[in-house]
Amino acid sequence: MPTPLHSEQLLIADSGDAPPRASSRGRFELVNISKAFHKAYAPALQSVSLTCEPGEFVVVVGPSGCGKSTLLNIAAGLMPPTSGEVRLDGAVVRMPGPTRAMVFQEHGLFPWLTALENVEIGLKLTRVPKAQRRHRAVEALKMVHLGQFANLLVHQLSGGMRQRVSIARALVMDPPVLLMDEPFSSLDAQTRTLLHGQMQEIWGRTRKTILFVTHSVGEAVRLADRVIIMHAHPGRIRREVRVPIPHPRDFDSPEISEVVGVIRREIEDEVNRFNAETMTHVAPR
Amino acid sequence: MSRRVKILLVWLVLIAGWEAGFRIIGWKPWLFPAPSHVLDAMLHLLSIQTNFGDPTGPGWPFRSVADNVSHLTVTLPTALITSGVRLAVGFLISLFLGGMLGLLMWRFPFVDALLGPLFLGLQTLPSICWVPLAVLVIGINESSIVFVLIMGSFFAIAIALRDGLRQTPPIYKKAALMLGGRRFRLYYHVLLPAAMPAAASSLRQGFAFAWRSLMGGELVFMLPRRGVGFLLNVGREFGDVAQVVAVMCIMVAIGMMADRLIFARLELRIRTRFGLIA
Numbered sequence: 201m202p203t204p205l206h207s208e209q210l211l212i213a214d215s216g217d218a219p220p221r222a223s224s225r226g227r228f229e230l231v232n233i234s235k236a237f238h239k240a241y242a243p244a245l246q247s248v249s250l251t252c253e254p255g256e257f258v259v260v261v262g263p264s265g266c267g268k269s270t271l272l273n274i275a276a277g278l279m280p281p282t283s284g285e286v287r288l289d290g291a292v293v294r295m296p297g298p299t300r301a302m303v304f305q306e307h308g309l310f311p312w313l314t315a316l317e318n319v320e321i322g323l324k325l326t327r328v329p330k331a332q333r334r335h336r337a338v339e340a341l342k343m344v345h346l347g348q349f350a351n352l353l354v355h356q357l358s359g360g361m362r363q364r365v366s367i368a369r370a371l372v373m374d375p376p377v378l379l380m381d382e383p384f385s386s387l388d389a390q391t392r393t394l395l396h397g398q399m400q401e402i403w404g405r406t407r408k409t410i411l412f413v414t415h416s417v418g419e420a421v422r423l424a425d426r427v428i429i430m431h432a433h434p435g436r437i438r439r440e441v442r443v444p445i446p447h448p449r450d451f452d453s454p455e456i457s458e459v460v461g462v463i464r465r466e467i468e469d470e471v472n473r474f475n476a477e478t479m480t481h482v483a484p485r
Numbered sequence: 486m487s488r489r490v491k492i493l494l495v496w497l498v499l500i501a502g503w504e505a506g507f508r509i510i511g512w513k514p515w516l517f518p519a520p521s522h523v524l525d526a527m528l529h530l531l532s533i534q535t536n537f538g539d540p541t542g543p544g545w546p547f548r549s550v551a552d553n554v555s556h557l558t559v560t561l562p563t564a565l566i567t568s569g570v571r572l573a574v575g576f577l578i579s580l581f582l583g584g585m586l587g588l589l590m591w592r593f594p595f596v597d598a599l600l601g602p603l604f605l606g607l608q609t610l611p612s613i614c615w616v617p618l619a620v621l622v623i624g625i626n627e628s629s630i631v632f633v634l635i636m637g638s639f640f641a642i643a644i645a646l647r648d649g650l651r652q653t654p655p656i657y658k659k660a661a662l663m664l665g666g667r668r669f670r671l672y673y674h675v676l677l678p679a680a681m682p683a684a685a686s687s688l689r690q691g692f693a694f695a696w697r698s699l700m701g702g703e704l705v706f707m708l709p710r711r712g713v714g715f716l717l718n719v720g721r722e723f724g725d726v727a728q729v730v731a732v733m734c735i736m737v738a739i740g741m742m743a744d745r746l747i748f749a750r751l752e753l754r755i756r757t758r759f760g761l762i763a
Contacts, residue, residue: 276663277662278662278663295662296659296662296663297665298664298665300663301663301664302660304656304660306656308657308659308660309660310657310660310675310679311758311759311760312678312679312681312758312759321661324670324674325665325666325667325670325671325674325675326664326665327670353758353760355759355760356760369664373664
């Protein structure tokens with residue numbers, strides 16, 4: 201039984217010095233990222249810095265509009281930052297590519313292909329020899345327990361299965377970093393819990409560096425080594441919370457609820473403070 | 486009773502009513518034909534002489550040998566082959582040109598800004614309006630009629646393809662980029678397959694435009710080789726209203742069958758595969 205947690209221990213402001221892990225590949229850094237879409241408005245992101253150690257599972261949470269999806273798109277290379285840079289194992293990365301495989305909220309699977317062909321397509325796009333492709337794709341599908349659904353088309357799969365194929369499609373590339381943009385938000389609660397379990401299993405087996413974005417605090421605490429709390433207007437990192445519960449986790453454990461409570465209060469305070477601030481700008485009737 | 490049978494029955498009743506109107510009122514068959522005259526005209530086009538349209542009596546519906554004078558210089562099967570070859574050549578060129586320009590307009594906003602409005606304008610120009618230009622510049626020959634067909638269809642194909650491509654979800658491209666898709670392989674494996682539903686509807690629309698343009702062109706071009714549109718003009722010149730209606734029916738039937746049997750089926754198959762149809 202781990203020692204009880206206290207909220208004071210959990211809140212570590214501006215801490216980037218997590219202990220290094222065994223894996224040598226997959227140190228992923230976002231350095232001083234800022235993004236402004238429009239000059240007249242607060243920037244979507246302001247000086248966001250975040251380091252994911254190799255094999256670390258980092259989850260970014262925050263209210264909608266805090267720029268967490270923008271941050272992930274910049275991390276992926278799908279969107280250029282206004283300033284700042286993204287580094288993978290020390291090298292600056294600017295373009296999208298298979299070193300940071302991405303799982304999208306709306307899965308983004310190709311509907312003209314079967315589940316297996318969807319997993320295989322990244323290998324085709326990167327010219328992996330034909331002989332290896334099929335084998336690797338089948339293995340990846342088995343990893344998400346969809347081996348027997350290989351030949352179904354995308355629209356024949358359930359929402360949860362589609363996300364699992366999407367995860368397999370990312371994993372088959374064997375990327376050092378896995379980016380996940382609210383991958384389970386559109387699923388029902390039971391499916392989500394099921395996939396949280398599978399995520400733990402997959403991460404346990406592959407030890408990828410994972411940067412995961414969600415608006416669900418519960419989801420963040422279940423999965424993360426470290427939860428990054430973002431605030432909006434402008435989007436920035438306010439706190440980070442280490443979740444010192446060993447994996448695999450029992451999602452119903454009181455420790456998880458405790459950490460969830462701490463983070464929720466933190467976010468609510470910020471949202472209330474922001475609302476109070478903006479309300480004063482509204483002329484009284 | 487299935488819906489199909491019902492529809493067929495209603496049509497039969499309507500046609501029977503039309504025929505009955507002619508038989509009872511006895512209007513002049515050279516002013517407007519009855520279904521029986523149209524049937525005669527169709528069989529005539531196949532070199533079969535009948536007179537279903539005449540009052541019933543001994544020998545009906547076969548025409549006596551003495552009546553067997555035909556103003557036709559070409560039969561329907563030969564005309565169909567002539568039109569078919571022109572359609573195949575013109576439509577293929579049109580698809581190639583329209584496909585290329587549609588892709589370019591989608592890919593490069595400058596090309597779209599340059600050509601998009603022009604193409605939309607040209608699409609509204611009836612294809613027959615290209616005839617005078619074709620006659621003066623190219624002359625009266627096979628090339629000029631194929632030119633009219635191409636001009637009548639390829640703007641529509643380009644515009645339909647561009648619009649369809651614009652509707653392909655941007656996430657496919659994002660996902661492909663993250664999986665390492667670049668240049669040729671990105672297009673070949675992802676962007677072009679993603680455009681299949683768009684291409685199918687563009688193909689379908691393009692065919693309708695091509696067929697229309699060809700028939701219009703053949704109607705006004707007096708070429709040595711006689712197509713289906715030519716038959717319509719023969720009907721007009723000889724005041725054979727039954728033949729005019731018969732040829733019109735054949736044109737509609739061919740357009741409809743090509744759409745139903747080829748293009749609509751293709752589109753349905755693609756849309757089903759993509760899960761766009763429940």
